[in-house]
Amino acid sequence: MKMQEYTLSAHNFEECMKCTVCTAYCPVVPANPHYPGPKQAGPDGERLRLKDPYFFDEMLKYCLNCKRCEVACPSGVNVADIIQSARIRYSKSKPKLRDRILASTDFMGTAARPFAPLVNAVTGLGITKSVLDATMAIDRHRTFPKYAGKSFEGWFKRNAAASQEQFKEKVAYFHGCYVNYNYPQLGKDLVALMNALGFGVELLDKEKCCGVAMIANGMYDGARKHAAHNEKVLGKAASSGRKILTTSTTCTFTMRDEYRELLDVDNSSYRDNLLIATKFIYEKVNSGEVKLVFRKDYKAKIAYHTPCHMEKLGWGVFSTGLLKMIPGAEFTILDSNCCGIAGTYGFKKENYAVSQEIGKPLFDQIARIAPEVVACDCETCKWQIEMSTGLPVKNPVSILAEALDLEATAKLNQHE
C-alpha cells in the first residue's frame, strides 16, 4: 500500500495492465487507421516518451479527447489525459491559421456578431464554403453555427438583470460562447426556468471562453490564460456561496477537470460549486425544495443523446431524470455512442469523413426511433446531429422550459 502511493505517477499511467479494453471502445480506431489507438497512444507510448521525446507521434492529434477509453478502462487509467498531456509536452506542430480561427470562439463571436446577418449569409453561401474548404481546409459540408444579432449578455442586461433582484436565493450562470453569440435562446430559457423555480440568475464578472477548443487545437498558452482568468471569476462567485450553473457539458467538464488535469490550474476554489443546471434542478426537485407543474397539453417524442463528456462526468442521470418526469413525453435514452464532431475536430476537412463515420451508429439509431426532438446537453453535438439527421436538437433546459407551466410552477416556488 505505502509503496504504491509513492510509485503512482500522473494519470495512473502505471496501473495499465495492457488489456486493450480501451481500444475496443475508442470511436476513432475503427474509423481512422492512422490513429494509433488509446493503449498505444496512451500508456504504451508514454513509456517510450518518458525515455525519449523522440517517440512522440503527431498522429495523437486524431484523438477526440472524448474520454470513452477512460470510462471503459477496468484499471482506472486516465488514458486520454495521458494522450492530451503528451500533446502539450511534446507536440512541435504549430496550430494553423484555420485552427486558430476555429479555436477562438469568443473572439470570433465578438467580431462577427454585429454583422450577424451578413456573416451568416456569407458563411452559408456555397461559394464561401468552397473557398473556406480550399483555402482553410474547413470542410464544405459543414453548416456554420449561426451568429445571433444580439448577444445573450446584452439581452440579459437590458431585459433580465433588474428583475433578478426580487429573488432571495440566487445562482450564477456561466453561459459560454455558444449561448452568448450563437444561441441566446438557451440562456433565456435557463433564466425563465430558474426564475419559475424561485431562483434569481446572476452573470459572472466577465467570464471568458472555457478554452476547450484552444486545448484541442494546441493553443495551450491561450488556454492557460483563460483558465487562470476563469478561476478568479468563478472562485469569486463560489466564495460568496453561489452555485455556478452551466448549460454545456463540455465547458463544465473543461473547467472542472481539464484545468486541473491538463493545464495545471488549481481550481479547488470553485470546483465543487460548478455544476450543470439539470443536476442542480434535479437535486432541488428530489429533496422537495422545488415543485414542478407540467403543462397538460405538452406532448413530444424525445430521444436523449448522452454527450461523451457527460458520460465522463457521470451526470446524464440528472438530465434524463428530469426529462422522464415530463408526463407528456415518450422518452428513449439512445445507446452510448460518440456523435463524431468533438468540438472543432469535425470541422476540419481532413476529419470530415472520419467524423461522419464515427457518428453513423448514432444517426442510424435516431433514424430508427424517429423522435420529434433529440435532447442533448452539448452544443457541438447539436450541430452534428442536426446536420446529419435533419432533426431539431434541444438542450434539456429548453425542453423543460417548454414542458412546464412556468406561471403555475412559479406560484409554488416562492422561497422565503
Place this chain on the structure above:
Amino acid sequence: MKFDTVIIGGGLAGLTAGLRLQQKGKSVAIVSAGQNALHFSSGTFGVLNEGAEIPENHPYMKLNLEGYLAEVIPFFASAGVVLKGNPLKNSWRITPMGKRQEARFFMEDADPLEGKDTLIGKKALVVSFPGFLDFNTSFLAASLEKSGTAVRIELLALPEMDRLRENPSEMRSVNVARVMDRAWNKVVSEVKLLLKGEDVIVLPQVFGLKDSAIVSAIRESFDQKVLFVGTMPPSVPGMRTQMKLKQSFEAAGGTFLMGDEVLSAEISSERVVSVKTRNLGDHALEADAFILASGSYFSKGLSATTEEVFEPLFGLDVNFSEGRSSWYDADFYSAQPFNNFGVMTDEKFRALKEGKPVLNLYAAGSVLGGADALRLGCGAGVAILSGLAVADAIAPESK
C-alpha cells in the same frame, strides 16, 4: 437519488442480479467503475469442473444449485443472449491454444463438444486474416493434428481489412469484428472457394459484435460444420453478452452509471443507508438493499497488503489465512489459496462485518469467498447463480 436496490459492480454478477430485480418490477441502479471480466471471457461459462467436490464454504452450498442451473438458459434468452449446453453436465471447447477445456454454458459462437476427445472432423480448414496476430493458427493446427484431425491453414486477404492492417497494434478481435459486420458474407463466399474437401471450418470469434445473428447466418451458409475458436482478449462474445445484458437492464428501466466508482458508504444500525460515488459527489444513492458485486482482485473488489486481504469499500470480513506464506503455493500450477479468499456471508448471502451480517448488504460473484474459480472452474457459475439467488433473496415474490 433513491432506488429499491443499488448494485456496486456491473460485471456478470451485478448485471444478472440487476436484470432479475428489474424484471421483478424493482427499481435498480448499477454503478460500475470500468469494464469487467466478461471482456476476457472464453465465450463459455464454467459452473464446476467434472469430478470436483464443492467445498463446505462454497457459495453453491447456500443456493438451490439444480433449480438455478435450470433457469440459466431461459434467463439469458430473456436478455437476447443465446446459450447452449446441458445445464447439468459439462461439454468441451477448443481453447485458442487448441487444447480442450470443459465448460457448462456456451455462447452462440462457442461450440460444445461432447467429450474431451471428441474429434472435430477428419479434415479441418483453419481460416484467419493476414496480420491478425490474436488468433494463433499454428498452435491451433498443431493441437488439432495431435488429436487426429488433418489441418490446412488459409489466410484470407480482404480489401475491407486493408485499413486495419495499416495499424498493426490495433488489429484486435473487436476491430476486426467491426469490419466483419459489413464483410462477413464475403468471408463466406471466399471460404467456399478455398475449401478442398474439408468437413469442418474453423474461424476466429470475430463475428457479430452487436448481434449473434451473424454467427448463425455463417453456420447456415455452409454444409460443413463451422467451429468458432476464441481469440486473445478482448473477447467478442463476452463483449456482446455484456452489451446485451446492459441493454436489457436499461430497457427494463434500470439505471447504469458507467465509469463511476462507489467511494464510501454510510452504515447505521447494521444497515447500509446510502453510498457516495466519485462522479455524483455529495449526491448520495439511497436504497433499501445493496449488492456488492465488485469482483475479485482483478476488478479491485478485493485488495491486499503484505499483512491482510481486505474488501476495500465496506471493510467486510474476508476469509484469508494467517501468515502471508500460507496464501500461495510456490508451484505456480498448484491450487493457490489466495484464489479462495473473499467476502464471507450468512446463508442468505448477506455480507458479514465483524462477524455479524449487515442486514441489507448482499454479496454476489467473484468477490465471494470460498470459490477458487481457477481450480474448480466455477467463475461464471458463481457470478450468475449467486446473482440470481441474491436478487431472489431481496425480492422473493415474483412479479
